[in-house]
Amino acid sequence: MKTNSKSQGNKSFTIKDLVTKASGRNIVLAVLDQCRGFVNEDTIEILKRRITGEYFVDEWGFDEELAELCRPIMSFIYKKYWRVTVSGIENIPSEGRALLVANHSGVLPYDGAMMAMAIQEEHPKPRILRCLHLSLFSAIPIVGIALARVGQVQALNENGEKLLNQDHLVGVFPEGLKGVGKPFKDRYRLARFGRGGFVNLALKAKSPIIPVSVIGAEEIHPLLYNVKPIAKLVGLPYVPVTPTFPWLGPLGLLPFPTKWYIHFDKPIPLQDIKYKPSEEPLLISQITAQVRNTIQNNIYERLKQRRSIFW
Amino acid sequence: METQKKSVLITGVSHLWGRKLASLLEDDPSLDPIIGIDFIQPETPFKRLKFFQVDLDNPLISELLKTANVDTVCHLLFLESYGYEEEFFGLNVMGTMDLLASCAAAGNVSRIIFLSDTKVYGAHSGNPNFLTEDSELKGRYSHRYIQDRLEVERYLTKFTKRNKTPQITTLRFANILGPNVETPMSRFLDSAVVPKVWGFDPMMQFTHVKDALDSIAHAIKSDAVGPFNIAGDNPIPFTQVLRIGAKVALPIASPILKMSYNFYRKLGIVDSVMIEADFLKYNCVGDTSRMKNVLKFFPKYSCREVIKDFFENSRLNKYYAPKGKVRSDPQAAESLVKWIREKQQATEQTSYLIDQYADLVKNLDEEVIHENKQQKSGE
CATH class of the missing domain: 3.40.1130.10 (Glycerol-3-phosphate (1)-acyltransferase)
Structure with missing residues (x-):
């Protein structure tokens, strides 16, 4: 059987290991531990669980x-x-x-x-x-x-x-x-x-x-005009012109x-x-x-x- | 339970899957005889299984099926490859066709069990969250381990339209993971930095190796016909998989990922460690209600447990001592255990030691396979 025979055991210390050890994840976890006392204990627990994957997402993807x-x-x-x-x-x-x-x-x-x-x-x-x-x-x-x-x-x-x-x-x-x-x-x-x-x-x-x-x-969002050519170009269903958008920029999305x-x-x-x-x-x-x-x-x-x- | 004995033929018993399935089925007295075929010799002898070394296109197989009065054939022989190789195609696709032809010609084979992959549905943005077995198979990918499965499945649908017997049961597994088994997914998750597609987080589904093997054994004993998705309950998001495994996720925009992947593959750098980018982007989750209602198989591991078990084992792998070269395989002592037991039973003696040793060997089983593999890759 042709398998990519990557040896799994006895890995020597590689750059990859270094990346994992020094990853943002571990730093964040360490910082979170230091924050105990200043920040609400529950918040720290929730954040830690989010980072380590200890949360439940149902089969439809609802979290x-x-x-x-x-x-x-x-x-x-x-x-x-x-x-x-x-x-x-x-x-x-x-x-x-x-x-x-x-x-x-x-x-x-x-x-x-x-x-x-x-x-x-x-x-x-x-x-x-x-x-x-x-x-x-x-x-x-x-x-x-x-x-x-x-x-x-x-x-x-x-x-x-x-x-x-x-x-x-x-x-x-x-x-x-x-x-x-x-x-x-x-x-x-x-x-x-x-x-x-x-x-x-x-x-x-x-x-x-x-x-x-x-x-x-x-x-x-009162839609005054739909800019169809741009919508077609960008691949969106419609590009709206409202009293505030796009005139006020991102604020117009309010x-x-x-x-x-x-x-x-x-x-x-x-x-x-x-x-x-x-x-x-x-x-x-x-x-x-x-x-x-x-x-x-x-x-x-x-x-x-x-x-x-x-x- | 039916008391009727079934005779089974398994292909690919010298390879990992066939080997594992054979040792599982050999303990079941309702299956007799068990015949195994493969194109290479097995590494260790079997307890009860009768082994023959033949190629799948050998016309003698039909005679073998007739003479042994085999009623169930379990086709496990499949060689995984990422790129196209004529020899592999010949075995995976043409070999399957030849085996089907032999089974049809023999006349006494009532059912054939094939293994497949839920990846044959393909990952598309228009996929429903749960793909039922009658969904269209759209998994056209450059990876041959998906493409070959797809071609086999296409041939099977054609075959079932034309022929009533033998009936066909296809088990479509989600990503198989487990201790000491190498699959495309396990290779992909093995590295410390795992690429993901930026802005996408599909639900993923996994099957534990033990569940996969149990489901094959279950399918052999049941009479369920047709395709079945086999996977654990509760699919989990890909990013959660990476978080559980403490992997560093490397988000890459999908066109760049596809491009760079093709580029690196041409250079021969990342040949095998990637899985198709579409599966990191869109859902490809099988609906398992048919597995539960018709096949009546209930997996022991949920997707989350599969992932946890896999990462726990891959962490532990680093700490195993390499096996010495002058030691024998502990499993090989099984014949000795058997012989001593027979002698003891004849003289109505019992020994605590022999039971304990048998237990020890059983528990060692998984570890041994691991060590064997390690030794091979070391050489």
Whole structure:
């Protein structure tokens, strides 16, 4: 057998060893030990565990500890910056699967994170919401890791089905890119709901659908113009021009502090529904329309009462 | 459990995997006879296994299968290579085809077990987090140990479409790691500085050597047919693997990594220590629910435990004393143990010493293989 026969035993001291011994890792660990007394003991322990790999990442790539560390920042954005008002939280089941279907907006997709926060903060039994994100994000460096570590999963049928079968809460945005990259003049007008893939998913996994309407996210980055040629050149889905971006540079990426409302509607039970295979396509298109109308009506209902976008 | 005896033929028993599997199966009385073939002689004799030295393309194999009334064939003979070598291709791909033809011609073989790799799915950005067995096989890579597996798998699907018997069971292993076994992954993780792709951190899946061998033995005894992903539970991120192993991660942008890798490989510097860059970038994780539900095999090691065990052993490796050249193999004394036991049983004597020695030899097993390997590479 042809093997690369690198001798494993009795290595003499090599440059490689020196690199490992003097690596940043060991220095950082030593410094951390010296910091005891000045810094909170727990923080040191957490940092040491992060460095030595003694933490748990679940099979979908969600890192609970890391999410917990980010919690204060997210909490600030949720409570102080966008002052999210939540209604209908009792419609989220305490256990078992459910498919949350929401409208998508805001150029940068903060709405998924805020939905997840709403369930974390308001629900009597906080649960993790696994949002399905666009496939193309996984191929972008850093972004792909960040999304996975906070509990988001690539939007593929296989993933959605497996998540629901594991009794997770799954969030989907059937509008997809057409929703986030919607021009400002079309705000709060729902785009086409994909091809009804989400209904198919719910029917297959026998999961209820919970329509979710998010208000306030449309105005955080008002998209005035989409520079399509540049987007094509860079390989991004869209390059937005907003009142602040790109004029203020990176500062323009700061979203407007609008007032948000999130409403979770009553679940549409699909688990006991009986149908012939030949009726499936019709059923799917009907339920798609039903979900879309529910969300659209809830949005209009809220917009009627809203006097200002900021409070 | 069925009481019916099975007769098994194993290929590649003179190589590491076949050797390990043979010693595992020889303790099982329900498998009888066990026949082993390979193109070279084994280093040490077998306890119960009947060994023949033949090539895979030898037409006599079909006669052998018929005469011994073999019902299960386990094909382990596979030579790993990174670059293309005509001889290896001839053995891995053409040899497999010849063996399949012999099995089909013999008529009495009901099932063949093949080993494969989850890398045949390929690592792509569009992969679902868990690849089921019916996913498309897209692992086109320059590394021949993946490419050859892929070609064999393609041939197997063609074969199953045309023929009803023999039925085919394919075990697709995730990265195999374990003490004293060299795999592409173990070679990759062996160096102090390990390259990673900047900005990417895929989930990785591992199989422990013991689990891998147990699953083959399990597959031989069960009647499950079709492909199965074999891997530990709970895949872990690549950076966590490096952190557990106290390796220095060297982040490199992916185009540069691919380019420099090709460059260095042409110079012949890093030939074998790299694994394909795509596997450091995107998920290639197999769904193991079919393994649990259909094959009913449950691995003992989770991915994290595999990694821990591997690094613990590779740390310990540095401290083993090299084996003296004038010492015999402790395993070789097994025949002596057996002989003395038989004599003692005849006269109804028992000895504490002999039991203790047998235990000692069993525990030494892993260590011995390690030392043997070390000696070989030292020469």
